[in-house]
Amino acid sequence: MWDYTDKVMDHFRHPRNVGFIKDADGVGEVGSMACGDALRLMFKLDEQGRIEDVKFQTFGCGSAIASASALTEMLRGKTLEEAEKLTNQDIAEFLGGLPEQKMHCSVLGREALEAAIENYRNGTIGQVQLEGRVVCICFGVTEEKIERAIRENGLSTVDQVTNYTKAGGGCGGCKDEIAQILERINGHLAVKESQPEVSKPKRKLTNIQKIQLIQETIDREIRPELKKDGGDVELVDVDGDKVILSLRGSCVECRVAQFTLKTLVEPKLKSFVSEDLVVVEAK
Amino acid sequence: MSRTVYLDNNATTMIAPEVVAAMQPYLTDFYGNPSSMHSFGGGVRRQVDQARASVAALFNATPEEIIFTAGGSEGDNQAILGTLELLPSNKRHFITTRVEHPAVREVGHYLRDQRGYRLTELPVDSDGALDLEQLERSIAEDTGLISVMWANNETGVIFPIEKIAAIAKARGVLFHTDAVQVAGKLPIDLKKIPVDLLSMSGHKIHAPKGIGALYVREGTKINPLIHGGHQENGKRAGTENVPGIIGLGRAAELALDGMSEESGRVRALRDRLEKGLLASCTDSRVNGRNRLHNTLNVSFEFIEGESILLMLDEYGICASSGSACASGSLEPSYVLRALGIPFTAVHGSIRFSLSRYTTDEDIDAVLERMPGIVDRLREISPFVQKEA
Numbered sequence: 001m002w003d004y005t006d007k008v009m010d011h012f013r014h015p016r017n018v019g020f021i022k023d024a025d026g027v028g029e030v031g032s033m034a035c036g037d038a039l040r041l042m043f044k045l046d047e048q049g050r051i052e053d054v055k056f057q058t059f060g061c062g063s064a065i066a067s068a069s070a071l072t073e074m075l076r077g078k079t080l081e082e083a084e085k086l087t088n089q090d091i092a093e094f095l096g097g098l099p100e101q102k103m104h105c106s107v108l109g110r111e112a113l114e115a116a117i118e119n120y121r122n123g124t125i126g127q128v129q130l131e132g133r134v135v136c137i138c139f140g141v142t143e144e145k146i147e148r149a150i151r152e153n154g155l156s157t158v159d160q161v162t163n164y165t166k167a168g169g170g171c172g173g174c175k176d177e178i179a180q181i182l183e184r185i186n187g188h189l190a191v192k193e194s195q196p197e198v199s200k201p202k203r204k205l206t207n208i209q210k211i212q213l214i215q216e217t218i219d220r221e222i223r224p225e226l227k228k229d230g231g232d233v234e235l236v237d238v239d240g241d242k243v244i245l246s247l248r249g250s251c252v253e254c255r256v257a258q259f260t261l262k263t264l265v266e267p268k269l270k271s272f273v274s275e276d277l278v279v280v281e282a283k
Numbered sequence: 284m285s286r287t288v289y290l291d292n293n294a295t296t297m298i299a300p301e302v303v304a305a306m307q308p309y310l311t312d313f314y315g316n317p318s319s320m321h322s323f324g325g326g327v328r329r330q331v332d333q334a335r336a337s338v339a340a341l342f343n344a345t346p347e348e349i350i351f352t353a354g355g356s357e358g359d360n361q362a363i364l365g366t367l368e369l370l371p372s373n374k375r376h377f378i379t380t381r382v383e384h385p386a387v388r389e390v391g392h393y394l395r396d397q398r399g400y401r402l403t404e405l406p407v408d409s410d411g412a413l414d415l416e417q418l419e420r421s422i423a424e425d426t427g428l429i430s431v432m433w434a435n436n437e438t439g440v441i442f443p444i445e446k447i448a449a450i451a452k453a454r455g456v457l458f459h460t461d462a463v464q465v466a467g468k469l470p471i472d473l474k475k476i477p478v479d480l481l482s483m484s485g486h487k488i489h490a491p492k493g494i495g496a497l498y499v500r501e502g503t504k505i506n507p508l509i510h511g512g513h514q515e516n517g518k519r520a521g522t523e524n525v526p527g528i529i530g531l532g533r534a535a536e537l538a539l540d541g542m543s544e545e546s547g548r549v550r551a552l553r554d555r556l557e558k559g560l561l562a563s564c565t566d567s568r569v570n571g572r573n574r575l576h577n578t579l580n581v582s583f584e585f586i587e588g589e590s591i592l593l594m595l596d597e598y599g600i601c602a603s604s605g606s607a608c609a610s611g612s613l614e615p616s617y618v619l620r621a622l623g624i625p626f627t628a629v630h631g632s633i634r635f636s637l638s639r640y641t642t643d644e645d646i647d648a649v650l651e652r653m654p655g656i657v658d659r660l661r662e663i664s665p666f667v668q669k670e671a
């Protein structure tokens with residue numbers, strides 16, 4: 001069980017400002033049910049431009065509820081200029097600290113606030129749009145978000161980045177890149193989770209054999225799985241170790257299509273054909 | 284806090300008072316080493332052998348086929364690693380399932396990633412069932428071992444071990460089953476079912492933690508995991524955990540005693556809990572079909588499992604969840620995902636697991652509290668559309 005502070009438990013048990021503001025001035029929505037946490041934040045300003053009313057709804061764990069509740073308490077009475085200065089650390093501190101693995105809950109709070117302010121100022125839809133290059137496909141985390149979490153929180157390891165942004169917490173395929181971003185920002189070698197160097201006995205395959213094996217694996221191991229959810233996959237091309245696939249049926253619209261590619265399709269091909277294969281989606 | 288309502292028995296169980304009583308003298312008076320030549324140790328040796336016979340009786344096996352281990356994980360590891368390395372060098376294919384306990388799953392990944400074995404992890408369908416034809420098709424020339432759990436710890440889904448063992452035997456492939464969740468709960472007759480290796484754990488059947496057993500069918504070649512002295516017939520070195528072994532023996536006797544009445548009683552309680560929860564909580568669903576009588580895994584849509592657990596805890600109710608947040612990883616339960624359960628429902632899943640000590644009052648307590656908890660969390664949830 002997590003070691004939550006009394007203040008976290010208090011805000012979890014008695015969350016402040018739960019609800020919906022019908023004619024809110026700003027609404028921000030972040031996260032999704034698929035990702036395991038989501039937050040909707042709404043505020044209303046008074047004549048002086050101070051936050052007069054603020055409400056939230058959340059889907060998430062104890063610390064997600066507590067973080068959202070804390071955020072609303074901190075926001076009341078602030079101008080948007082003041083509100084903008086709130087960081088995720090401020091939210092965590094207000095609660096007397098959060099377990100390291102739960103810091104992403106405080107980041108979620110800060111993001112919802114930003115989305116709501118954006119929505120007020122520019123009339124945007126109040127959802128965080130992925131800006132910049134997506135580094136972590138599993139959780140849709142961009143380079144910009146990772147950089148920001150590192151700078152603002154003084155992060156130095158890949159695990160910390162995962163705790164603050166979720167990036168790297170799925171298939172783990174983006175960990176190398178996170179290490180590189182850390183290195184670039186911190187200017188020195190990041191501590192990466194140590195992975196034993198193992199040389200696997202490799203099968204030597206000719207190109208034709210490789211393509212055949214890939215096709216077989218798709219037919220036998222992958223397609224039946226996707227079909228269950230009304231989806232399908234087609235092999236478009238093989239370019240060296242790059243396997244180019246196209247998703248069909250319901251897989252196309254699925255928000256976790258990338259997740260499927262990285263956690264189902266790629267591992268299968270790696271285990272049945274070659275460790276070196278990478279799967280990409282045909283554009 | 285109110286009285287503890289303990290419904291997390293697939294995680295661990297209460298030590299039976301009879302087990303504590305049986306162990307007690309071995310923590311105080313009878314501390315002799317069973318390997319010693321003197322009669323003070325010899326007396327202990329006889330009790331250890333008696334316990335071995337009691338554990339063997341759980342499976343209709345002979346005492347010689349039982350190795351005492353430190354628990355389920357050790358048994359799983361020894362069964363897989365200890366047999367594969369003795370097979371001919373061309374047998375480098377290991378078949379298991381996608382829903383195994385980490386003690387098997389991680390061994391499979393280790394064999395694949397670090398030892399160059401070929402690994403097949405069989406999928407399950409939305410009920411949690413295996414496709415036996417697919418299992419059969421995946422057996423190849425190089426297949427050395429198949430390991431399939433008897434019942435799943437998260438969903439309680441029971442696999443048809445009789446059939447799987449028969450398939451493996453027909454193809455000349457060794458077969459191991461992780462029986463941690465069924466040992467002591469379902470009758471098991473290894474004289475009739477051609478299982479080669481079976482692991483079990485003491486603390487799931489009201490014995491203490493740190494003791495378990497591995498059944499190795501007579502004639503099956505197996506290497507020890509722990510090398511050293513000649514204990515356990517040379518198959519596991521180290522001075523015996525005598526109090527633990529005595530406790531496991533007593534727990535096995537208790538389990539065998541009145542197994543069918545107990546399972547009927549527990550099933551009735553579980554079914555009442557299941558019906559009650561589905562009736563009182565909308566948008567909830569049971570995960571897995573053909574389940575062990577003590578397990579109920581329910582998903583409550585639109586809310587998250589850790590929050591539910593924290594609220595249950597306030598009422599002294601212990602359960603567990605497949606939610607990512609409760610586990611400290613970011614990925615929700617791989618077992619529930621393997622059943623194709625949508626992420627949304629996995630995040631809000633709760634497992635209630637009962638035992639012979641579960642009472643009517645325990646079930647009442649959950650049925651009384653749960654609807655309120657679900658309502659409160661749904662009040663907060665942005666995914667529940669409320670009429671304005």
Ligand code: FES
Nearest residue numbers: 136137170171172
């Ligand atoms: S965890 Fe980042 S891509 Fe999978």
